[in-house]
Amino acid sequence: MKEFFAVFSAELLKAKRSLLLKVSLAIPAGIMLFEWIGALQRNTLGIQPGVNFWSAIAEHISRIWIFLLFPLLITLQTALIGETDYREGTWKVVCSQPVKRWMAVAAKQCLAVLAAFISLICLLLCLLLFGFSLGILKPEFQVSAYIPLAELGWFFLAPFVISLLIISFQTWVSLNWGNFIVSCSTGITFTLVALFLFDHKYSRFFPWDFPGLGLYRLIDGKPVDDLLYLSLALCAGITLAANLWLSNKQVDR
Amino acid sequence: MNVIQTEALLKNFGNLTAVDCVDLAVPAASVYGFLGPNGAGKTTTIRMLLGLIQPSGGRVILFGKEYDDNRMEILKRVGALVEQPSLYPHLTGWENLEIIRRYRSLERVEITRVLELVDLAKDSRRLVRHYSTGMRQRLGLAIALMGMPPLLILDEPTNGLDPAGIHEIRALITRLSQSFGVTVFLSSHLLNEVEQIATCIGIINNGNLIFQGTQDDLRLKIPQCVHFELDYPEAAKKVLEAEGRTVKVVSASGVLVPIDGRADTASLSRRLINNGISITEMRIDQPTLEDIFLDLTEAAGAAK
Numbered sequence: 001m002k003e004f005f006a007v008f009s010a011e012l013l014k015a016k017r018s019l020l021l022k023v024s025l026a027i028p029a030g031i032m033l034f035e036w037i038g039a040l041q042r043n044t045l046g047i048q049p050g051v052n053f054w055s056a057i058a059e060h061i062s063r064i065w066i067f068l069l070f071p072l073l074i075t076l077q078t079a080l081i082g083e084t085d086y087r088e089g090t091w092k093v094v095c096s097q098p099v100k101r102w103m104a105v106a107a108k109q110c111l112a113v114l115a116a117f118i119s120l121i122c123l124l125l126c127l128l129l130f131g132f133s134l135g136i137l138k139p140e141f142q143v144s145a146y147i148p149l150a151e152l153g154w155f156f157l158a159p160f161v162i163s164l165l166i167i168s169f170q171t172w173v174s175l176n177w178g179n180f181i182v183s184c185s186t187g188i189t190f191t192l193v194a195l196f197l198f199d200h201k202y203s204r205f206f207p208w209d210f211p212g213l214g215l216y217r218l219i220d221g222k223p224v225d226d227l228l229y230l231s232l233a234l235c236a237g238i239t240l241a242a243n244l245w246l247s248n249k250q251v252d253r
Numbered sequence: 254m255n256v257i258q259t260e261a262l263l264k265n266f267g268n269l270t271a272v273d274c275v276d277l278a279v280p281a282a283s284v285y286g287f288l289g290p291n292g293a294g295k296t297t298t299i300r301m302l303l304g305l306i307q308p309s310g311g312r313v314i315l316f317g318k319e320y321d322d323n324r325m326e327i328l329k330r331v332g333a334l335v336e337q338p339s340l341y342p343h344l345t346g347w348e349n350l351e352i353i354r355r356y357r358s359l360e361r362v363e364i365t366r367v368l369e370l371v372d373l374a375k376d377s378r379r380l381v382r383h384y385s386t387g388m389r390q391r392l393g394l395a396i397a398l399m400g401m402p403p404l405l406i407l408d409e410p411t412n413g414l415d416p417a418g419i420h421e422i423r424a425l426i427t428r429l430s431q432s433f434g435v436t437v438f439l440s441s442h443l444l445n446e447v448e449q450i451a452t453c454i455g456i457i458n459n460g461n462l463i464f465q466g467t468q469d470d471l472r473l474k475i476p477q478c479v480h481f482e483l484d485y486p487e488a489a490k491k492v493l494e495a496e497g498r499t500v501k502v503v504s505a506s507g508v509l510v511p512i513d514g515r516a517d518t519a520s521l522s523r524r525l526i527n528n529g530i531s532i533t534e535m536r537i538d539q540p541t542l543e544d545i546f547l548d549l550t551e552a553a554g555a556a557k
Contacts, residue, residue: 089339098328251305
């Protein structure tokens with residue numbers, strides 16, 4: 001375990017001053033900034049009477065976030081993680097160190113999860129800031145003093161956990177091809193396919209639609225346990241397969 | 254004991270054989286110059302030694318142990334610089350070394366030590382993207398030196414260095430080998446780069462190891478020649494060829510004849526004078542290692 005943490009800490013150091021950290025914070029903050037500017041220009045937010053302000057806003061933001069921005073952000077983050085060691089050929093340096101290859105791969109997968117989680121936390125913090133500032137600047141919006149934190153957290157956390165499957169797959173793509181364009185185009189293609197496929201009966205078989213399906217169930221007050229377990233099981237499978245594959249892959253660059 | 258030993262090492266890329274049954278034997282504490290023209294198979298061999306690519310056949314034995322069964326143990330004792338130095342440009346020199354320190358679980362003081370060794374201490378807090386080519390090369394070398402591994406595998410380590418930098422690196426390699434007993438496996442396509450420091454030489458061409466041994470062994474591969482400056486080179490050629498000699502007319506007045514020791518020179522000159530040919534100048538031509546290297550690689554290329 002100590003050995004793995006040493007490898008993971010090396011991955012963390014590689015992220016220092018990198019674009020990864022910047023996009024992980026800037027993209028969620030940017031979305032909330034646009035929403036905030038939009039809200040300031042409106043006279044009403046169109047929230048149904050009796051619905052908590054925070055729940056309504058969380059639902060609105062989560063639709064944009066889960067369906068489009070989060071999978072695209074994951075694509076970008078994992079592509080950047082892969083590129084870190086392929087752009088300058090440092091992967092061969094990593095692989096010639098006395099480090100188990102699977103650990104180096106697992107550390108990158110953990111970094112991808114951490115980066116996505118940081119983005120989620122940033123989004124939630126900005127969401128709170130969004131509400132508080134609107135409460136002050138736009139009193140007519142009647143921002144509720146009660147914040148259903150647990151509900152809000154679960155609203156974003158459950159789709160995030162379901163998205164681990166996508167993170168795992170995208171990390172494998174980025175490490176296997178080591179090409180920023182391949183990684184990005186794969187992620188963008190799957191995200192767009194998921195959008196078009198969402199209303200189709202087969203969407204439940206397409207992993208990129210799982211987070212959206214989970215979100216809709218949460219909105220409808222239905223359980224998401226089966227989706228969570230399925231996603232985690234598939235994520236574990238992909239992670240294991242990717243580790244095995246990449247551990248035995250020739251380092252020819 | 255050989256620190257590096259390969260047996261019938263083979264690497265095919267589809268139909269192309271990049272490394273063909275190479276038997277390396279690198280003695281402990283030696284500086285082994287691994288020479289070959291570009292594309293000869295040097296980097297592929299190095300990648301196989303480091304386990305970066307899997308051989309298509311043969312065995313890699315480092316420190317007397319099979320690589321495949323002892324990867325972790327072996328890599329702890331190997332420092333490497335493969336091709337151009339691969340660094341993280343958005344990090345400082347110090348941070349690049351810190352990454353390796355974490356991978357190798359070394360003490361922090363190790364970073365200071367290697368920075369001083371490669372004379373980068375004062376620039377260690379600068380971002381690598383602002384480093385010159387020579388500084389990047391030295392940092393790549395510092396990475397290889399982290400933890401003072403008993404075996405250093407260096408692929409063209411003086412690329413991009415100025416003459417002073419090349420001299421420093423040569424001195425450092427010699428010191429590492431002589432004072433600390435480090436075995437250095439040094440690949441290059443320039444013979445003069447390794448000539449001054451290598452105790453053993455291996456020459457690879459078209460994937461085949463065409464020579465392996467000491468520099469003296471290499472010199473024996475091509476005999477000395479005597480160079481005559483005379484008035485009738487064509488006539489001299491006829492006279493000496495009639496005796497079964499190989500004669501090469503090298504200029505309007507010069508011929509080159511391989512000899513078997515200095516006594517042979519006297520008999521050759523006597524023969525020429527007896528046939529009415531005046532010798533205006535005579536000198537022994539000692540082929541440089543570069544001549545031998547070119548001769549060997551060209552001959553191997555022609556044989557292919």
